[in-house]
Amino acid sequence: MLSAVHKLEPTxxxxxxxxxxxxxxxxRAQRVLAHRLAPRVQRVTRRLLRNAADADDAAQQALLEIxxxxxxxxxxxxxxRWADRITVRTALRVAREQRRHGLxxxxxxxxxxxxxxxxxxxxxxxxxxxxxHYLDRIPSQRREVLMLKHxxxxxxxxxxxxxxxxTGTVKDRLVAGRKQLRKLIQRDLRLGVRLDIDDAGGEDD
Numbered sequence: 654m655l656s657a658v659h660k661l662e663p664t665x666x667x668x669x670x671x672x673x674x675x676x677x678x679x680x681r682a683q684r685v686l687a688h689r690l691a692p693r694v695q696r697v698t699r700r701l702l703r704n705a706a707d708a709d710d711a712a713q714q715a716l717l718e719i720x721x722x723x724x725x726x727x728x729x730x731x732x733x734r735w736a737d738r739i740t741v742r743t744a745l746r747v748a749r750e751q752r753r754h755g756l757x758x759x760x761x762x763x764x765x766x767x768x769x770x771x772x773x774x775x776x777x778x779x780x781x782x783x784x785x786h787y788l789d790r791i792p793s794q795r796r797e798v799l800m801l802k803h804x805x806x807x808x809x810x811x812x813x814x815x816x817x818x819x820t821g822t823v824k825d826r827l828v829a830g831r832k833q834l835r836k837l838i839q840r841d842l843r844l845g846v847r848l849d850i851d852d853a854g855g856e857d858d
Contacts, residue, residue, distance in 0.1 A: 668732050676724020683720050686732075691716060693733060694740050700804055701744040701797075703785075708744070715743035741805070741815050745797060781841040787834050795830030798823055 674682035695712040702708040719736050726735055788796050801807045801815065809827070813820040 669726070669728055672723045672726035672732065675720060676722070676726070683723075686723060687716060687720065690719060690733070690736050694719070694736065697737060697740045697805070698744045701741065701800055702748060707747055711744045711747040712740070714747070715740040718743060737805075738811075738815060741801065741807075745816065748793070748797070781838070784834075787837045790837055791830055791833050795826045795833065798826045799830045799834070802827060 671682055671686060675686045691712075694715050695709070698708040698711040698715065699705070702711060715736075719739050722739060726732065729735075788799070791799070797816065798812055801812045802809070807815065809820055809823050813823045816823070
């Protein structure tokens, strides 16, 4: 379990040395690396997966993959940014697996005042409901790129690398996702929908 990773003293080695030793199976280096990255890995998976159990499972898988892949670290970015890429790929894979089993998953964007009605970041208008309500109604491929772009700060090129799609495809999904998000918000504004309307009943007719 992530919580079982004990606090350790720094090794004093460079990141390259730490990753090289961890990749070679050095247990102490692996423990140091796991302690350093575990909280960050869990934060990332919880941003991408709404269900806490799924997020924790993805975090466990990602951390194991990070330790297995440590020897491939090439110092082109920080250890944390390198680990983020593995974590994001793992979380997206878990989300795809869950969708194949027919489970409803949604992501969480770290936008200002996300948990309550806020202003649409594109139109400046007050959103009738929390953004999560609208994100749940956007196709998963569009929602994922919106999360990676606006929730985690990845560039379009980085997103393309993460999901294995051309940059043009990512741009198209971002444009389509924003357009659909704006349309859903504007529809509720026209209908006069407010947050105190019970969302439990699903989509409005």
